[in-house]
Amino acid sequence: MNSELNQLIDDCEKYISQNGIDENIIETYYNVCQLAKNEGEIDTMLKCTARTKELIEKACMRDIGLSMWEIEKFVFNNKSSFDSLDKYYDVLLLEAQSKIVDSAFMYLEKKREPKERFYMPRRKQFLRMGLIEALQGMIDDKYDILCVSLIPGAGKTTIEKMFNALVAGWFPNDFCLFYSHSGDITRMYYDGVYDIVTNADEYAWNEIFPNLTVTSTNAKLEQFNIGKYKPFPSVQCTSVGSKNAGKVRASKFLLVDDMIGGIEEALNPMVLDKLWDKYAVDARQRKIQDTDGHNCKEIHIATRWSVHDVIGRIQNMYAGNKRVKTIAVPDVDPVTGESNFDYEYSGFTKEFFADQQLLMDEISYRCLYKQEPIEREGLLFPDDKIRRYLNLPHGEPEIITAQCDTKGKGTDYFVLPVLQKYGEDYYCIDCVCDNTADYEEQYRNAAGVLVNNKVQECEFERNAGGDRVAMEVNKRVESVGWICNITDTPTETNKEARIFQCSNWILQHIIFKDSSLYKPNEPYGVMMSLLKQYSVSGKKQLDDVPDVFSNFALRMTQGNRTAKVEAAINPFRRY
Numbered sequence: 001m002n003s004e005l006n007q008l009i010d011d012c013e014k015y016i017s018q019n020g021i022d023e024n025i026i027e028t029y030y031n032v033c034q035l036a037k038n039e040g041e042i043d044t045m046l047k048c049t050a051r052t053k054e055l056i057e058k059a060c061m062r063d064i065g066l067s068m069w070e071i072e073k074f075v076f077n078n079k080s081s082f083d084s085l086d087k088y089y090d091v092l093l094l095e096a097q098s099k100i101v102d103s104a105f106m107y108l109e110k111k112r113e114p115k116e117r118f119y120m121p122r123r124k125q126f127l128r129m130g131l132i133e134a135l136q137g138m139i140d141d142k143y144d145i146l147c148v149s150l151i152p153g154a155g156k157t158t159i160e161k162m163f164n165a166l167v168a169g170w171f172p173n174d175f176c177l178f179y180s181h182s183g184d185i186t187r188m189y190y191d192g193v194y195d196i197v198t199n200a201d202e203y204a205w206n207e208i209f210p211n212l213t214v215t216s217t218n219a220k221l222e223q224f225n226i227g228k229y230k231p232f233p234s235v236q237c238t239s240v241g242s243k244n245a246g247k248v249r250a251s252k253f254l255l256v257d258d259m260i261g262g263i264e265e266a267l268n269p270m271v272l273d274k275l276w277d278k279y280a281v282d283a284r285q286r287k288i289q290d291t292d293g294h295n296c297k298e299i300h301i302a303t304r305w306s307v308h309d310v311i312g313r314i315q316n317m318y319a320g321n322k323r324v325k326t327i328a329v330p331d332v333d334p335v336t337g338e339s340n341f342d343y344e345y346s347g348f349t350k351e352f353f354a355d356q357q358l359l360m361d362e363i364s365y366r367c368l369y370k371q372e373p374i375e376r377e378g379l380l381f382p383d384d385k386i387r388r389y390l391n392l393p394h395g396e397p398e399i400i401t402a403q404c405d406t407k408g409k410g411t412d413y414f415v416l417p418v419l420q421k422y423g424e425d426y427y428c429i430d431c432v433c434d435n436t437a438d439y440e441e442q443y444r445n446a447a448g449v450l451v452n453n454k455v456q457e458c459e460f461e462r463n464a465g466g467d468r469v470a471m472e473v474n475k476r477v478e479s480v481g482w483i484c485n486i487t488d489t490p491t492e493t494n495k496e497a498r499i500f501q502c503s504n505w506i507l508q509h510i511i512f513k514d515s516s517l518y519k520p521n522e523p524y525g526v527m528m529s530l531l532k533q534y535s536v537s538g539k540k541q542l543d544d545v546p547d548v549f550s551n552f553a554l555r556m557t558q559g560n561r562t563a564k565v566e567a568a569i570n571p572f573r574r575y
Helices: 003-019 023-038 042-064 068-077 083-096 101-108 120-128 131-139 156-170 183-198 269-286 310-317 350-359 362-370 439-452 463-479 495-509 523-532 544-557
Strands: 145-149 176-180 214-218 223-226 235-239 253-257 297-301 324-328 387-389 399-404 414-422 425-434 457-461 485-489 510-513
Touching (some): 131 156, 131 324, 156 183, 253 269, 269 310, 414 439, 414 544, 510 544
Parallel strands (some): 425 510, 457 485
Antiparallel strands (some): 214 223
16 A cells, blocks of 8 residues: 555544544545545555445434435435435445445446345345355455355346356456256346346446447347457357357356256256266366466356255365355254345245245255255165055955154154055055144044054054053044054164165065155155155264154064064174
């Protein structure tokens, strides 16, 4: 910092200490910002702009008790003006032109009605989750790769559009490439970025970059150029499998958005391998150095369907690398239980997430809303190995039986499947599967499913108070005139080893309903989801469903709990 600037800042601070904050000192500090910019002292300018914003905000809160955002909403609603707000935006403009992401996002939408804006109603949440810091880190060369996974509708692609539009202005001699699995998505993305850059009635892009304009467009190829001619357009979009090799390149940012189209692709290892090849061999090979000789950076935004998706493999590849940043934010805060996405407008409450969870199968919800991708490695009950039925065999079953794993603490499930025996097979016809903590509801649900299905025998796991639950359920069964032989038995073997031991028998002898016969949010759907996602990964997971079927397998093979089943290697053994 030169001595003149340093002296001016010291004089400003002395004035504030003696006289407090007033319009004169705010104007003086702003002039210092301008002087620092003109002299090329950008770091000093940014320190001064930060201080100027602080002074404006403090003065407004002192004088009228409102934040700048509250003032802005008042001004728009009353079609008025406010000098301090105008000055605040003057400062934001200086920062936006100096590649400050947060300020640029705010300034970009200054013309829009507050309720129609994207950024400001979400700013608090984006700052808290570290998204803005991460994007700034990409601009400041702190990170090389950024991976972002948020809930559907959180705005991750929209914020990427705004970021791309700004990058095109900040680095007019370079070019970015947007890459996705679908041509529909690339078209929507192209239209969105183009609108930000060209729609002066809605956006203030031309105020941030007054000397730049769109010089060429090709809507068919989803490309447009800003500023002077360069080998490749400023903004380019392409999809997986397109024949654009050699036609597109990325020098500043490669933006990869949702390579996986849905759960069907995520469940197919061959598809995942092909998508990785598309990224590694196609998309990534389109990177070249920027005009300053720096390597092209990458931003990945996606729903985490699988641990073996592109983001998952990147994380494994660069484990421990501080220049690779990952942001993954679940639906609710695991400590407070409050929504992480309760935006001011168009937000998501914790009640919304609770409703969504009721409508969806467990695996999809965890992928979409918990940022917990599917662990395909070591799945014991993959969907393609599970036996299914559309109709029950003709005739009466040999026996109608049931097994119960009672609920422990926390997220444990109360699980009670009902099965009909035909020959060597057991058809699972109904179940209780929920995690309610209401004991009376547990007893009522269990008794209901036993009576309604005319169950002849049911074994309860004695551990964790199961004997008490069995007694209470039996009372309710007898009260309606049904007789069911209800017993309780302790389990002593290692749970994980027991599940693994019995998995093959379960796959061979238990037949489940076809997926068309139940809904994902129904108890049967929840049960199937929990069964299919269980793996021998060693990670803590919900194991109540595979556990109840393993106990059933042991009871059916031999009455005591020393059933002889097929030999298998125990993955939990410590060597």
